[in-house]
Structures are given as structure tokens and as C-alpha cells.
Amino acid sequence: MLKKRRSLIDPGDFTVDELYSLLKLADNILKQPEKYSHACDGKLMASLFYEPSTRTKFSFDAAMNRLGGRVLGFADPSTTSAAKGETLADSAKIVSQYVDLIVLRHPKEGTALHFSRHADCPVINAGDGGHQHPTQTLTDLLTIKSYKNRLTDLKIGLCGDLKFGRTIHSLVTCMSRFENISFVFISPDELKMPSYVTDILDEKGIPYTETDDLESSMADLDVLYMSRVQRERFVSEEEYERLKDVYILTNEKLKYAKDDMIILHPLPRVNEISPEVDKDPRAVYFHQARYGMFIRMALIMTLLGFNEEVSPYA
């Protein structure tokens, strides 16, 4: 029986050792990109975006191109067989006959897992609705590892919409697998971290505190992860207007932070980080986007079997 090629659907699909190996490969690529410019020569990646996402699509497409591979796909499903009523299961089967790897974004939750079960090649989840966005989590890990030189012994503050932010949930769940991590959840009561995340922390005995005060939480943080309050998650426009600017990170507030704290944000931002903060050396969110491309390069190589330390088979 043929072995099943592994996919990336959830950040938990990789063990901690495999995550370290992936981050090491990304770091090597970052330091010597030219060495990897032909790593995926002759390989073809399908980039299937059933909902718009300029940033993630560009990042994946750039990653494959920089590895010497080729990309085909769409960013508008109205031009595909989906418009004719073809099931995703059939689309997965068909597309995987043409390509070596599929990158998929879809608005429905759980689509990536469903797609991967029918595809004959690896599938990378590039976001399935409000469910998972594992490559954003890998991006966050690479950014933290690059700046802090470790993924252990960190106090991580997460601020803003902790209720609906899928990247926040993924990051907390993933970081909870590393040693000596603690969290500070900063949000208004209406946007608190959901219990399914805090249940995991409680089970593992990982310390966390919940507060609505950004300034007083700042002093001993190693990482501050800001997030946008997403308009599309609110039923009431009034409620959104009331909460959207609850937290605005400014230079004044950053006076309370450590000199080596880093500020992350999955982007796009709205008002939650004042533009004046961009010049602060602790603001690493624009570099974070660049790291996203390097970790995606490492991920593509790994799933295509070009990372000796991680098996490409499930």
C-alpha cells in the first residue's frame, strides 16, 4: 500500500522536534536564500484560493517561486468547476493529479482536512474560515525564535480580540507545547479568550492571567501580540464601534515595556497600533510578514520531501 503524504492542516500536525527542524530550515533559507533557489525545480504547486487573501497568496506564491518551483491556481472560484457544482472532494482528486502540492484557502471551516482526505498530494491549509491558519502560527514561531532566540521561558501577552482571533488561539495552543511559557490575556470582557483554549492551559497547568489593562500588563512581557477587532465578527455595528479602539498601542504605553520585548501583529492592522510605533525597534510586525515567506519555503520543501529531518509521510 502506498504511504500517504502528509499535509499541514493544524499547527499540531508537527511534533515539537519537527517544528524546531522546520524553523531551522527556514533560518538556513533566510541566511542563504540563493542556496535554495533551485530546491524545488520541476515541482508544481496549486494555489487554490476560494476566498480573497492577497497577503497569504502572495506569500505562498513568492515562496514557491523563490524555490525554483512553479505555481498555478486561482484567486476567484467563480472561474472554476466549483461554479458548475463540482464537489470539493472531486476537485481535490482532480487537481492533485496535475500538481505536487496544493495550497488551499476556503471560507468553510474544516475544508482543508476534507480536501486532504481526497487529494493524492500534500495539502497546506492556508486558512479555513474562522477555524485554522497554521502557517500564520508557524510565521509567529519563526519571528519569536529569530528575535528571542528561544521558544521557551517566555511571557507572552496577547491583546485585543481574543474571542474570535483564530491566529491567537492557534498561537496559544501551539506555544503551550513549549517549556516554561506563561500568558497574559488582555481584552475587554466581551472579547475574552474562549474556554476551549483556557481549558487546554488548565489541563497542562500552564499559568495565565486575564486582564483588561494593557499598560499594567506590559512591564514583564517578552512578547506582545496585538490583534485587530474584526468588524465581520460582530452582529451589531454599535458593539463593534464601541470595542474597536479599546486598545491602541502608542509610544507612551511602550515606555512601560522591556527594551527587548517584541511586538507582533498578524496584520492587517486598523487602529490598534499607532503608526508612531512602527519606528520602534521592538515593532517587528512588518518583518513578521517576511518571515512568513521563509517559513512557507521551509514548509513546502518539507512536505515535498526535501527536509531530511522530517518525514514527508503521515
Added chain:
Amino acid sequence: MLNVSAIKEGVVLDHIPCGQGYSIFKHLKLDTLDAVVVLLRNVDSEKLGKKDIIKIETGMEIDVDVLGLLAPGITVSYIHDGNCVEKVRLTLPEKVVGTLKCKNPRCISHVENIDDIVFTLVNKETKEYSCEYCESRSKL
């Protein structure tokens, strides 16, 4: 008091919470069975106060996972030659395949009509199951 004699061959479902006997009777389609079937309701019980009992005078396969979902806590006794040869106390199953539907309207299972979804028990107290696709939790 009504006296129903013990069966010699078959299955006895006991400790059914009072009032649920008929729904289990319907679920198992016992009305279509060509055998003696007795549904006893409001039977005095030390544990439950009142309970329902179903006696089926023929051997039949019981899907204990599905029955465990419907009424955790009931006991299924298999009778042979008038003796109980196996007794199973039903609990909420750890995994349920193809029985539950995801309640999250944003789940892909509604678009693709996936009918063999695996649900995993995540909280026994609240009887919550998690959908393998969207991981959203649904209460029974």
C-alpha cells in the same frame, strides 16, 4: 403489580430513565421485530425512583455507541438459556461515527454532505462532542 416473566433468550435493556423507553423502542425499530417485545414503563427503581425496561425475546445486535448517546447509564443484558451471559453498562462513547450532525453552520460538512463525520467526546459533564472537521463543540 404487573408481573412480566424473565426471558430465556434475548436482550434486556434496563435502567432506562423514566419516559425514554418509548424513544429507544422506536430507535431500535422494535415494532418491526417478529418476536416478543415488552416495554415496561414507570417501574419502581431503587436507584432512579422510576425507570423503564425493554425486554426483547430474540437475539439481536445492539449498537451500544448509538444507544449510549441516547441514554447513557442504561444496562444491556444478553440472555442465553435463561442466564445473563453478558452485561454492558452504557456510557457516552468516546467517538461517534456517522450519527451526529455538526451544528456549526460554517462547517464544510454541510456543504459537501459528509455523512461519516467522527465526533469526539470532549466533556462528559456537559455531554459535548467535537466535530473532526471544524472542531466546534456541540451539546447532545
